[in-house]
Amino acid sequence: GNEENLPQRILELLDSSKEGFNSITLAAEWKIDHQKLIGGIKSLLSNERLLTTKDVSENRLALTAEGNQIASEGSHEFRVFELVGSDGCAQADVAKQSFGKLGLSKAMAAGWVSLDKSGAGVRVIRKVQEVEDVVRKQLDALKVGESPVGDKEKQELKKRKLISETVVKGLHVSKGPAFTTNLAKQEADLTPEMIANGSWKDKTFKKYNFDSLGVAPASGHLHPxxxxxxxxxxxxxxxxxxxxxxxxxxxxxxxxxxxxxxxxxxxxxxxxxxxxxxxxxxxxxxxxxxxxxxxxxxxxxxxxxxxxxxxxxxxxxxxxxxxxxxxxxxxxxxxxxxxxxxxxxxxxxxxxxxxxxxxxxxxxxxxxxxxxxxxxxxxxxxxxxxxxxxxxxxxxxxxxxxxxxxxxxxxxxxxxxxxxxxxxxxxxxxxxxxxxxxxxxxxxxxxxxxxxxxxxxxxxxxxxxxxxxxxxxxxxxxxxxxxxxxxxxxxxxxxxxxxxxxxxx
Ligand code: PHE
The missing domain is CATH 3.30.930.10 (Bira Bifunctional Protein; Domain 2)
Structure with missing residues (x-):
């Protein structure tokens, strides 16, 4: 799978690159979970000076549930425009739709439709022949990570709760002073034998991890x-x-x-x-x-x-x-x-x-x-x-x-x-x-x-x-x-x- 032997894959990539990589970009490229990649990097960091890292962060835009719906069905205003058709329709019929109320006001603000109050009931009629569903296009593009929209559009989409912005924290990773693709096996324990025969001098030892949680000791528990x-x-x-x-x-x-x-x-x-x-x-x-x-x-x-x-x-x-x-x-x-x-x-x-x-x-x-x-x-x-x-x-x-x-x-x-x-x-x-x-x-x-x-x-x-x-x-x-x-x-x-x-x- 993609996640197999991550540390070794990371080392090989670094070996052939000058600048190193950004973990967020690499995760997308390798199609693996970003946190898994960070895990792989962290495990390499227990080798002193093997890697050099720098914190990076990226703003990520993601579609909300409603944003996703619009990306597949069209914006509310576009659906109103389609419903109205070239003959127009009763305002009451528009209002019945789930997208009707918001869609009508947006479509009117965009100058796509207007209200005709001359007849018996109020009707909605088209003001233009053709429109482009820009919101849907923007969302479609965002969905595949393309064409970052301008700031103004971004704010508007956010205000409409069609997208949300999250900050992803990652690492920029490059070769450290002691870089190698050939990692010596790291010892977890210093044994009496290593001390007696002097082999400890040539060994590399795993860094002590003060954050790791201890194993809960197996013990009896008092009854209430x-x-x-x-x-x-x-x-x-x-x-x-x-x-x-x-x-x-x-x-x-x-x-x-x-x-x-x-x-x-x-x-x-x-x-x-x-x-x-x-x-x-x-x-x-x-x-x-x-x-x-x-x-x-x-x-x-x-x-x-x-x-x-x-x-x-x-x-x-x-x-x-x-x-x-x-x-x-x-x-x-x-x-x-x-x-x-x-x-x-x-x-x-x-x-x-x-x-x-x-x-x-x-x-x-x-x-x-x-x-x-x-x-x-x-x-x-x-x-x-x-x-x-x-x-x-x-x-x-x-x-x-x-x-x-x-x-x-x-x-x-x-x-x-x-x-x-x-x-x-x-x-x-x-x-x-x-x-x-x-x-x-x-x-x-x-x-x-x-x-x-x-x-x-x-x-x-x-x-x-x-x-x-x-x-x-x-x-x-x-x-x-x-x-x-x-x-x-x-x-x-x-x-x-x-x-x-x-x-x-
Ligand atoms: N033996 C009593 C009971 O079983 C409790 C009790 C103890 C009463 C001593 C008086 C004196 O409920």
Missing amino acids: LMKVRSEFRQIFFSMGFSEMQTNKYVESSFWNFDALFQPQQHPARDAHDTFFVSDPSVSTKFPADYLEKVKTVHSKGGFGSIGYNYDWKLEEAQKNVLRTHTTAVSARQLYQLAQEGFKPSKLFSIDRVFRNETLDATHLAEFHQVEGVIAERNLSLSHLIGIFTEFFKKLGITNLRFKPTYNPYTEPSMEIFAYHDGLAKWVEIGNSGMFRPEMLLPMGLPEDVNVAGYGLSLERPTMIRYGINNIRDMFGPKVDLQMIYNGPICVVQMQFEEYTRDEFY
Whole structure:
């Protein structure tokens, strides 16, 4: 093809010419794209002093779409002249044509036609026998790059938007002081061997190209959920929280439910709501003293509570489940805290939980919970509200309200609402409460210690931030990996929407 071995063709041309060439002219002569020719010249320029170049520019005239139409069909005024014919025609018939209005005024200005108002309707009649369609001729000539028209004509054609002028930048190229048609192969790399055997002295090296773009390194990309998780972690850390260990998807019913004072006949402990693990189906190691206390508080009461008054069964507590909330982790951690000797603690976790849900656009059978736990002597609900206010402020959410709700393990319990400017309504963004004494005292925590907890989902804020409407586009087998690849490192403004709490508890 025309573009093959361009650098060599350029060198051979220069070899046989004295003055060199203009790239714009040469591209037209060789019938190749000007930019391709410039590319060929640029590649030769990496050889020092091989070529001498000078910037040149040329004004190019090109026909517009309308200019092209006129070049093939004639100018508007000429078409009016033809339509009128030697007998003349009604002005209304001229006006109907696409070229009629402009053509008539131009043809009248040129003195080709005139209006005859003597009869019933206005007629257009010819004033001369023959005319020459100059505009079409000019455009035809320009089209093949011939006969550059005079300045006045050029301005007129431009004004009528039949032609446009562009500036083409090119190079005048001539032989440089080190001109040769025999280019030595240029080395791209200086190797240890070249240094060792001294061959580097006779080699020519490719010039370093500081403009070339580097190769994007192949690397992994964080999933949007993981990016938002790291933001939440930063917020917790900045408020003095430490992270709980959550590496336990399989949990016993004991820690997931019983330790949280959730009665064994509670509907959430049903296969409709919870995934039970069949192999291994049970856990058998529990702290004996503590288990005994949990059993007592459920079945008979204690610590000032009348309990639930039912026959608590070990077999039920032993059943393994996929943990349904990270509060199971919090329970283990609070028990641990009591064993080690209580000290005020702020703890958080962000990890996966599982629920036997009906799947839809906003629900999957697994999702992530963000959970905070604050254990402190004489902690009150107003402390908890203060902590929420600070936590959500760091997310850019400032307008909070609380509504009483029910959790088996907290009293009082509050749903957290925030005002959503976009939706212009209060939406639920989290669930919270003060853990009950029936949960805390059997663990051995001091009586004056109160523990506050709260939870929200990681999926909701992530979907809102990354503009994902269907949870299945974010998580699971249908995820488009390009979405993860293209996702911004972070999104500055944290927005929120309804935290749809399931009717689980
Ligand atoms: N476990 C609750 C939920 O799944 C959240 C919560 C955590 C509520 C701690 C109160 C205290 O919605």
